[in-house]
Amino acid sequence: MKRTRICDLLGIEFPIIQGGMLWLATANLAAAVSECGALGILSPMAGMEKHGNAADNLRQQIEMARKMTKRPFGVNIPLDLGQSGELIDVVLRESIEIVVTAAGHPRLYTEVLRHAGSKVLHVVSSVKQAQTAESCGVNAVIAEGIEAAGHNGLDEVPLFSLIPQVVDSVSIPVVAAGGIADARGVVAAMALGAEGVQLGSRFVAVDECIAHPKYKEAILTADDTGTVITCRKLGPTRSLKTPFSNSLLELESAGASSEELREFMGYSRARKGQLDGDLVNGEAYCGSSAGLIKDIVPAALVVRRLVEGWQEVMDGLLNP
Numbered sequence: 666m667k668r669t670r671i672c673d674l675l676g677i678e679f680p681i682i683q684g685g686m687l688w689l690a691t692a693n694l695a696a697a698v699s700e701c702g703a704l705g706i707l708s709p710m711a712g713m714e715k716h717g718n719a720a721d722n723l724r725q726q727i728e729m730a731r732k733m734t735k736r737p738f739g740v741n742i743p744l745d746l747g748q749s750g751e752l753i754d755v756v757l758r759e760s761i762e763i764v765v766t767a768a769g770h771p772r773l774y775t776e777v778l779r780h781a782g783s784k785v786l787h788v789v790s791s792v793k794q795a796q797t798a799e800s801c802g803v804n805a806v807i808a809e810g811i812e813a814a815g816h817n818g819l820d821e822v823p824l825f826s827l828i829p830q831v832v833d834s835v836s837i838p839v840v841a842a843g844g845i846a847d848a849r850g851v852v853a854a855m856a857l858g859a860e861g862v863q864l865g866s867r868f869v870a871v872d873e874c875i876a877h878p879k880y881k882e883a884i885l886t887a888d889d890t891g892t893v894i895t896c897r898k899l900g901p902t903r904s905l906k907t908p909f910s911n912s913l914l915e916l917e918s919a920g921a922s923s924e925e926l927r928e929f930m931g932y933s934r935a936r937k938g939q940l941d942g943d944l945v946n947g948e949a950y951c952g953s954s955a956g957l958i959k960d961i962v963p964a965a966l967v968v969r970r971l972v973e974g975w976q977e978v979m980d981g982l983l984n985p
Contacts, residue, residue, distance in 0.1 A: 666679050666680070666851075666971070666972045666975045666976075667680070667855065667975070668680070669838065669855075669860035669861060670805075670838040670860050671805060671838050671840060671860045671861035672861075674784055674804055674805060674838065675704055675737055675739075675763055675784060676737045676762075677699075677702060677703060677704050677736075677737055678702030678703070679701075679702045679703050679968065679971070679972055680840075680855075680860060680861035680862065681698075681703035681704065681851075681861065681862055681863075681864070681968060681971055681972075682703065682704045682706065682739075682765075682807075682840060682861060682862070682863040682864070683695065683698040683703065683704065683705050683706050683863070683864065683865075683868045683964075684706065684741075684814075684842065684863050684864060684865025684866075684868065685706040685707070685708050685739075685740075685741020685765055685767075686708060686711070686814075686815075686865055686868075686869065686950075687708050687710050687711070687743070687815075687935065688708070688710055688711055688712070688713070688935060688936050688939050688940055689708070689711055689869060689874055689875060689876050689939060689940075690705075690706050690707055690708035690711045690741065691707070691708075691711040691712045691726060691729075691873075691874075691875055692707060692711075692726045692727070692728075692729035692730035692733060693729070693733070693873050693875075694711075694868065694871070694873045694874050694875075694964065695707050695726075695730050695734075695738045695739075696729075696730050696733030696734040696738065697733075697871075697873040697963070697964040697965065698738075698868065698964050698968065699730075699734045699736040699737060699738045700733075700734050700736060700965070701964065701965045701968035701969070702736075702968070703968050704737060704738065704739060704763070705730070705734070705738040705739070706738065706739045706740065706741050706765060707723070707726045707727065707730060707738065707739070707740045707741065708726075708740075708741050709722060709723040709726075709740070709741075709742065709746075709748075709752050709755075710722060711726060711875070712726070712875055712940075715933065715936065719746070719748050719751075719752060720748060720751045720752055720754075720755050723740065723752060723755050723756075724755055724759070727740070727755075727759050727761070737762065737763060738763070739761070739762075739763030739764060739765055739786075740756055740761050740763070740764055740765070741764075741765045741766075741767065742756065742764060742765070742766050742767075742774075743766075743767050743768045743769070744766055744767065744768050744769020744770070744773055744774070745768040745769050749769070749773075749774075753774050753777070753778070756778070756783070757777070757778070757781050760781070760782070761783060762782065762783055762784060763783065763784050763786070764778050764783045764784070764785050764786070765785075765786045765787070765788065765807065766785060766786070766787050766788070766803075767787065767788035767807075768788070768816065770797075770801075771785075771787040771797065771798045771801040771802075771803055772801045775787070775798075775801045775802050775803055776801075776802060779802055779804075784804045784805075785802070785803045785804050786803060786804060786805045786806065786807055786840065787801075787803045787806055787807070788806075788807045788809050788842070789806045789807065789808055789809070789818075789831070790808070790809050790810075790811075790817060790818020790819075790820060790822060790827070791818060791820055791822060791827075792830050792831055792834045794806075794818075795808065795831045795834055795835050795839070796834055796835060798835075799835045799836070799837050803837065804837060804838075805837050805838040805839065805840060805860075805861075806831065806835065806837060806838075806839055806840070807839075807840040807841075807842050807863055808824070808827050808828055808831045808839050808840065808841055808842065808859070809824070809827075809842040809843050809863075810822060810823050810824025810825070810826075810827050810828075810841075810842070810843035810844060811823055811824075811843065811894070811901065811903070812824050812843035812844025812903070812952055812953040812954070813842055813843035813844065813865065813903060813952050814865050814866050814892075814903055814904070814950040814951045814952040815865075815902060815903065815904075815935075815950040816900050816901075816902050817843075817894075817900070817901045817902065817903060818901075819900065819901065821894075821901055824841060824842070824843040824844055824845075824854070825853065825854075825857060828841050828854060828857040828858055828859050829857045829858050832857070832858030832859070833858075838860040838861065839858065839859050839860060839861075840859060840860065840861040840862060840863050841854035841855075841857075841859035841861070841862050841863070842862070842863035842864075842865070843952060843953075844952050844953045844954045845862050845863075845864055845867075845954060846864065846866065846867040846952075846954035846957040846958055847867075847957055847970065847971070847974060848970065848971050848972075848973075848974025848975045848977065848978050849974070849978055850862070850954070850957075851971055851974075851975060852975060852978045852979065852982075864967075865950075865952060866884065866950075866951050866952040866954055866955060866958060867954065867957075867958055867967055868964060868967065869881060869884060869939075869951070870884050870885060870958050870960070870961045870962075871961065871962060871963060871964045871967060872961065872962065872963045872964070873963065873964050874964075875940065876939050876940070877939065877940055877941060877942030878942065879942035879944060880938060880939050880942055880944070880949050881961055883905050883907065883944060883949060883951075884905065884951055884955050884958055885958060885959060885960070885961070887905055887906070887951065887955035887956060887958075888955075888956045889953075889956040890906075890956075891905060891906055891951075891955045891956060892904060892905055892906065892951050892952065892953050892955055893905075893906050893910050893914065895910055895913040895914055895917065896913060896917070896926060896930075897917070898917070898921075898922075898923045898926060899923055899926055899927065899930075902948075902950070903950065903951065903952060903953065904938075904948050904949050904950050904951055905944075905949040905950075905951045905955065907938070907944040907945070907949050908944060908945040909934070909938065909944060909945060909946060909947060909948055909949070910948070910949075912929075913926075913929070916929060934946070934947050934948040935947065935948045935950060938950075
């Protein structure tokens with residue numbers, strides 16, 4: 666697989682990043698991905714008990730990851746979390762070398778993280794956001810299209826339109842995220858100028874992920890139209906078509922206000938769907954790549970398929 670600036674920046678063999686899925690990106694998953702030469706990412710809330718302390722949980726996950734791998738791994742910090750400052754403090758105290766920030770302004774913590782020696786990647790969904798992130802000193806941006814699972818950009822720009830425009834607008838490396846699940850997507854993203862890819866949903870359906878079996882099975886059985894965007898009043902969110910997402914769509918069609926939608930969402934519907942497997946009352950985030958995901962395999966096999974598949978795709982292009 667092509668070596669890029671992302672490999673050199675992060676100290677990894679392959680320009681592949683595992684998404685920092687809020688409840689799912691545990692030390693076990695991150696270490697498994699990193700051991701393959703890609704970059705595993707930890708989430709502060711991964712595997713955390715309901716109403717647990719994210720900072721304490723993050724410290725535990727970091728400690729476990731360091732016991733499982735000596736290779737680079739990163740930490741994902743959603744900046745809209747109430748505890749984001751406390752989580753950044755954990756990252757600084759633990760001397761984490763790679764930090765992915767999202768859902769907030771990169772000006773908040775980039776300078777202090779860079780000063781401490783961390784490499785910072787920030788998730789963006791538009792050219793303007795990418796330029797702002799670069800001006801704040803981030804090392805790279807993750808350009809996330811509307812195909813991605815979970816919360817997405819308000820402008821809902823598709824990934825393959827977004828990548829070349831972001832690449833043309835910044836000088837720092839660009840990682841592509843959203844709807845990529847196999848080597849064909851990797852080659853296409855990099856042909857458009859990306860220097861790496863981030864995959865989330867594909868790393869849900871792996872042995873090392875703590876996602877509930879019902880959630881994993883729902884991903885495997887989804888087809889090309891198996892996901893839907895809901896909650897546009899609160900911010901577009903992509904998830905599987907389930908009884909829960911159908912209820913949300915019905916509320917929106919009936920003209921529910923933002924306040925009514927927030928009341929319906931309550932606390933941690935995503936945890937209920939993804940960890941408890943309750944697809945009636947819980948949200949099941951998934952990217953539009955769901956129809957490409959057909960099996961539950963070890964994380965190492967996902968990485969190997971991407972790496973070996975890269976060459977197969979390139980050979981097919983050069984020798985049709």
